[in-house]
Amino acid sequence: MDSHIATPAEDEHDSAYSGLLVNDAHWAFGTDFEDPLAGVDTTIPDGVDGPTLAAYALMLGDDALVMSHRISEWTSNAPDLEDDIALSNIALDLLGQARLLLARAAKADESVVPVLPEGSPAPPEDAIAYFREAHQFRNVRLTELVNGDFADAVVRVLLFSVWRLATFERLRASRDHVLAAVATKGVKELAYHRDYSARWFVTLAQGTDESRRRLLVALDALWPLWPELFDTHPVEAAAARSGVGVDPAAVREAADGVLDQVLDAAGVPRPEAPRRAGVLGRTGRDGMHGEALGRMLAEMQSVARAHPMGQW
Amino acid sequence: MSDQSTGSELSAEGGHGAVPLKDVPTGEGVTPLEPEWPLYEVFVRGKRGLNHVHVGSLHAADDRMALLHARDVYTRRNEGVSIWVVRADAITASSPDEKDPMFAPSGDKVYRHPTFYDIPDNVPHM
Numbered sequence: 001m002d003s004h005i006a007t008p009a010e011d012e013h014d015s016a017y018s019g020l021l022v023n024d025a026h027w028a029f030g031t032d033f034e035d036p037l038a039g040v041d042t043t044i045p046d047g048v049d050g051p052t053l054a055a056y057a058l059m060l061g062d063d064a065l066v067m068s069h070r071i072s073e074w075t076s077n078a079p080d081l082e083d084d085i086a087l088s089n090i091a092l093d094l095l096g097q098a099r100l101l102l103a104r105a106a107k108a109d110e111s112v113v114p115v116l117p118e119g120s121p122a123p124p125e126d127a128i129a130y131f132r133e134a135h136q137f138r139n140v141r142l143t144e145l146v147n148g149d150f151a152d153a154v155v156r157v158l159l160f161s162v163w164r165l166a167t168f169e170r171l172r173a174s175r176d177h178v179l180a181a182v183a184t185k186g187v188k189e190l191a192y193h194r195d196y197s198a199r200w201f202v203t204l205a206q207g208t209d210e211s212r213r214r215l216l217v218a219l220d221a222l223w224p225l226w227p228e229l230f231d232t233h234p235v236e237a238a239a240a241r242s243g244v245g246v247d248p249a250a251v252r253e254a255a256d257g258v259l260d261q262v263l264d265a266a267g268v269p270r271p272e273a274p275r276r277a278g279v280l281g282r283t284g285r286d287g288m289h290g291e292a293l294g295r296m297l298a299e300m301q302s303v304a305r306a307h308p309m310g311q312w
Numbered sequence: 313m314s315d316q317s318t319g320s321e322l323s324a325e326g327g328h329g330a331v332p333l334k335d336v337p338t339g340e341g342v343t344p345l346e347p348e349w350p351l352y353e354v355f356v357r358g359k360r361g362l363n364h365v366h367v368g369s370l371h372a373a374d375d376r377m378a379l380l381h382a383r384d385v386y387t388r389r390n391e392g393v394s395i396w397v398v399r400a401d402a403i404t405a406s407s408p409d410e411k412d413p414m415f416a417p418s419g420d421k422v423y424r425h426p427t428f429y430d431i432p433d434n435v436p437h438m
Contacts (some may be wrong), residue, residue: 080349082370082381089384196380203373 036099036125037178042107045175048242053176054109055138056239058128059285060167060179061101062139065129066293067160068094069300070147079150086196090157093189097182102128104178121311122304130304134287134294141276141284142225144293151204151214155222158197162258163229165190166251175243198262205266219268224276230255233285352378353403354386355396362437364396372397 044050071091078084106113106124113124114131122130142160147153168190171183204215230252232240239245263270282288304310349371355364367386372378378397387395406414418424 080371082372082385085388086381086384089388192383199376199380203377 035123036103037107040181041177042104043177044108045177045242045244048175048244049238051109051111052235052238052242053244054105054112055235056245057101057105057108057179058112059138059233059235060182061098061105061128062137063143063160063164064094064101065098066137066139066296067143068092068098069296070143070145071153071157073147074153078153083150087153090193090196093186093193097186097189098129099125100178100182104176104182107178117308120308122308126304126312130301131308134289134297136287137284137289137293137297138287139284139289139293140225140228141290142222142229144284144289144296145222145225146292148218148221149214151211151218152221154197154200154204155215155218157193158201158262159222159226159229159259161190161193161197162262163251163255165194166255166258167246167248169254170246170251174245179244194258198265201262201268202266205268215266216268220271220273223271223273227275228278228283231283231285236285349373351400352382352397353400354378354382355398356382356386356392357394358391359393364394367391369400375399 044053068091071087071094074087075084075091078087102125103123106128110124112128114127116122116127116131120127142156145156165187168183168186172180172187174180174183201215204211206212230248232247232249236245236248240247240250260270278286279288350373351369352372353369354367356367357364370378370381370385372381375397378399379395382395382397386392
């Protein structure tokens with residue numbers, strides 16, 4: 001190195017990375033794994049039922065947690081290094097949303113937190129994530145399916161983020177301060193996920209014969225789970241009535257409109273496959289899941305369950 | 313010694329110095345189908361910085377994808393507020409062969425450094 005090249009300390013604008021380690025204030029949630037809701041007003045709004053708020057937060061939190069885990073399975077397996085990192089980033093965004101939402105559920109109703117051995121250091125959101133059975137999860141079934149090829153990941157992220165962004169845009173007005181804050185933060189993340197997946201959707205559709213074929217196969221496979229996203233579960237109806245939640249049926253039009261724009265740009269007709277029925281009318285929101293979720297949880301939860309006293 | 317004889321056939325690919333441009337499509341217009349995505353160089357302006365600084369390179373199919381990839385690869389830790397990407401083959405780079413004629417003549421001209429002035433404390437970024 002030539003001696004006249006300034007060191008970062010002398011001329012810090014020469015490095016995009018200088019100043020990052022000066023203090024931790026710019027990290028969204030610090031660099032430590034402490035209570036994610038520290039400093040946030042977690043009072044339950046007047047007239048809101050704690051268990052209803054908790055059950056609603058669990059639904060949104062489980063969607064994020066399960067989706068995050070499925071996307072994280074792409075790490076080191078994506079077709080390209082850059083997309084590997086992009087998918088990992090999406091998974092981490094959703095994991096962050098899950099943490100906040102599960103912690104919110106625990107604060108609103110302690111009875112949703114599984115009881116761990118005396119003295120376990122696991123925080124409530126970890127207990128909820130790692131010590132519940134599949135039937136206690138409230139995620140929509142779209143999130144839990146076994147991964148397919150890259151086109152499957154693109155379609156899955158697109159459907160999920162279009163729906164969740166439409167939901168979070170309304171959730172910003174929630175009477176619950178925590179849900180409103182989670183939504184405000186999440187909208188920016190989900191807007192990026194939607195942009196990323198929509199661009200890939202169009203690229204694959206307009207790419208080669210093979211990329212288009214794979215995209216259409218993935219879309220046909222996931223389409224039957226799209227209507228389930230807009231079903232209104234009694235918990236969601238109650239949360240919407242009390243002003244803390246969003247009725248999924250109310251975002252259908254907005255979400256369909258966005259999706260149609262993407263389909264138009266890609267030159268892909270809207271699929272016509274019928275919706276996947278629930279079991280005796282019960283779907284993901286009722287805790288009715290496919291085998292895939294059980295296997296996924298077995299892997300995701302095994303370490304935490306083997307070491308309930310573990311400190312991470 | 314490279315078999316390339318002039319700087320115009322060299323590019324700062326990957327930021328690792330000059331490499332051949334042979335058979336690499338350049339400029340605008342239609343490019344043939346390539347087995348690999350083209351290389352882009354990435355410049356990030358940090359929160360506290362003034363200039364866009366070269367931080368690395370990546371592969372992407374087009375300009376917009378390069379921006380998204382750059383966001384994902386190089387600004388994950390809150391580094392940036394602005395990103396530039398440019399195709400590596402659009403960069404004209406000096407060649408190692410011409411290092412001496414290019415740079416040696418300035419080596420002994422110490423008077424070009426502003427070290428003979430007292431810079432006031434309130435003049436930043438000097």
